[in-house]
Amino acid sequence: MQSSDIVNLLKEKFSKEILCTVYFRGDCTIIIKRDKAKEILKFLKETPSLDFDYLIDVTGVDYMGARQPRFNVVYHLMSIKNANRIRVKVEVPEEDCWVETVSDLWATANWHERECFDMFGIEFKGHPDLRRILMPEDWEGYPLRKDYPVGSDLGDKEWKTFKDILQQTKERA
Amino acid sequence: MEREITATKELIVNMGPQHPATHGVLRLVLDVDGERIIKCTPYVGYLHRGIEKLSEDLTYVQALPLTDRLDYLASAANNIGFCVAIEKLLGLEVPPRAKFIRTIMGEMARICSHLVWIATHALDIGAMTVFLYAMRDREVFLDLFEMVTGARMTVSYPRVGGVRCDVNNEFLDKLYKFIETFPEKVVEYETLIDQNRIWLKRTKGVGIITAEEAINWGLTGPTLRGSGVYYDVRKFFPYDAYDKVDFEVPLGKNCDVYDRYKCRMLEFRQSARIIKQCIDKLPEGPILANEAMKIRMPSAPVKIDKKDIQVEIYIDDKAIEEFVQKYSEVYASVEVPKGELGFYVVCDGTAKPYRLRLRSPSFVHAGALKKLCEGGLVADVIANIGSIDLVLGECDR
Numbered sequence: 001m002q003s004s005d006i007v008n009l010l011k012e013k014f015s016k017e018i019l020c021t022v023y024f025r026g027d028c029t030i031i032i033k034r035d036k037a038k039e040i041l042k043f044l045k046e047t048p049s050l051d052f053d054y055l056i057d058v059t060g061v062d063y064m065g066a067r068q069p070r071f072n073v074v075y076h077l078m079s080i081k082n083a084n085r086i087r088v089k090v091e092v093p094e095e096d097c098w099v100e101t102v103s104d105l106w107a108t109a110n111w112h113e114r115e116c117f118d119m120f121g122i123e124f125k126g127h128p129d130l131r132r133i134l135m136p137e138d139w140e141g142y143p144l145r146k147d148y149p150v151g152s153d154l155g156d157k158e159w160k161t162f163k164d165i166l167q168q169t170k171e172r173a
Numbered sequence: 174m175e176r177e178i179t180a181t182k183e184l185i186v187n188m189g190p191q192h193p194a195t196h197g198v199l200r201l202v203l204d205v206d207g208e209r210i211i212k213c214t215p216y217v218g219y220l221h222r223g224i225e226k227l228s229e230d231l232t233y234v235q236a237l238p239l240t241d242r243l244d245y246l247a248s249a250a251n252n253i254g255f256c257v258a259i260e261k262l263l264g265l266e267v268p269p270r271a272k273f274i275r276t277i278m279g280e281m282a283r284i285c286s287h288l289v290w291i292a293t294h295a296l297d298i299g300a301m302t303v304f305l306y307a308m309r310d311r312e313v314f315l316d317l318f319e320m321v322t323g324a325r326m327t328v329s330y331p332r333v334g335g336v337r338c339d340v341n342n343e344f345l346d347k348l349y350k351f352i353e354t355f356p357e358k359v360v361e362y363e364t365l366i367d368q369n370r371i372w373l374k375r376t377k378g379v380g381i382i383t384a385e386e387a388i389n390w391g392l393t394g395p396t397l398r399g400s401g402v403y404y405d406v407r408k409f410f411p412y413d414a415y416d417k418v419d420f421e422v423p424l425g426k427n428c429d430v431y432d433r434y435k436c437r438m439l440e441f442r443q444s445a446r447i448i449k450q451c452i453d454k455l456p457e458g459p460i461l462a463n464e465a466m467k468i469r470m471p472s473a474p475v476k477i478d479k480k481d482i483q484v485e486i487y488i489d490d491k492a493i494e495e496f497v498q499k500y501s502e503v504y505a506s507v508e509v510p511k512g513e514l515g516f517y518v519v520c521d522g523t524a525k526p527y528r529l530r531l532r533s534p535s536f537v538h539a540g541a542l543k544k545l546c547e548g549g550l551v552a553d554v555i556a557n558i559g560s561i562d563l564v565l566g567e568c569d570r
Binding site: 007011015018019020021022023024025027029031053054055056057059061062063066067074076080083085087106107108110111112115119132133134135136143144148150 | 217218221223225226227229230261262264386388389390391402403404409410481482483484485486487488490492493494496497499500501502503504506513515517519521527528530532536537539540541544569570
């Protein structure tokens, strides 16, 4: 099945939800609204002719200053049977920063969503265990946001636990 | 005399982060009832270096050495993945010779990584001798890497649009000679453990994950194929010279640790077969695409032709067209020894990637450890960790 056919199928079913599609170097991207994102993903997974049974990746992108809504949550889906991939992007605004979890559809989404939460601060509603995963649990800020500095010159923002540990070692010495 | 009262209760065992059998800094918190695991919670992130964030501040060329530090046992394979992604973004055509050289390097990296895997996996379960055999043969491959790239581990050898330097005949001869005898060496490892009663007891029927579950948990590579799912990036979405060589994808049947082990053992032979074919077919010609120079300049902006981007807009929004035209994105993946390593690149037209996302197989596999370990025995945790071939550098990025 061609990716344009997939888009047509989706358009029939969810005509108001799809914002645009982009074809670039053989990749097909579908940008959708947030409200029915989970339904669309479920439709992609459970329609027999599409059969996107494999979730490759869930991640976020921060388009600070370039686009409103600010964030995109990006899902890469694959169908092992049809050997094709598709990318679904969900637009998420900054002030109301959430999407529905898909970890009940694909178990692998659990950790990907946790990472996305850790790095971008996007909340996944209904996620069973939404904690930080790569950063320490008391870390402040969301590292992959564009307004988070790359350099270590954090000043007062230094990781609190680390400060405490330093203090304790000094006191003991 | 008072009678002592013995009580049974659940116990929480903290495994790691410093544990020799976890292959790095992985921490598992196990709730155990006797020897049986009720709940397993993996903790990762001890080796997080922020590679995704760092590469946003580096040019495409500067970001390449960072990919060495993902799966440090097979750095060449990671480099290839990065290059394949950027080439897809730019629409670059790589010269055939470079493609074949890269395929050779990628497969050498696979053998190297699998050798470390069999060495440590067997050692964890209690077979010491295999370790020495595997390390002996890995040394040959590391020397070969050094011959071409100057580095043994972190090679940074492929470049966007080709490879850094050409291979010479001395290297090819040496590699060919070794690779011809390599299948016999694999038999050597197998004779040590394949019929070993302890090995069979420790691996057969342990860590079972069915095909549907394996897909649901997002497993890739030999870990997925051990469950009998035919999925290999090299066959499904061929890159480099994989569409020009003959090879088979070994599949398992019983979905357990033993079948995953068997898959990797068969992959040794397939890798050797691919390398042999590549050397036989290696064409003459340039090793770097002409257009590759434009990305090698430190501050050269990456220009994407607007004509390549087809946009269909279904809402009344002018801004969205400009937006999708400006931020072009690709996803490309390669089959690294652990599974599918994917690169999702967003390019905003400057010299630096706007966003570089690494979809690493080890991260996904570490998440599935919960599924593999729960209900099993404490001793089997080690077998499970070995069988998914975890590398924490790649997992934590």
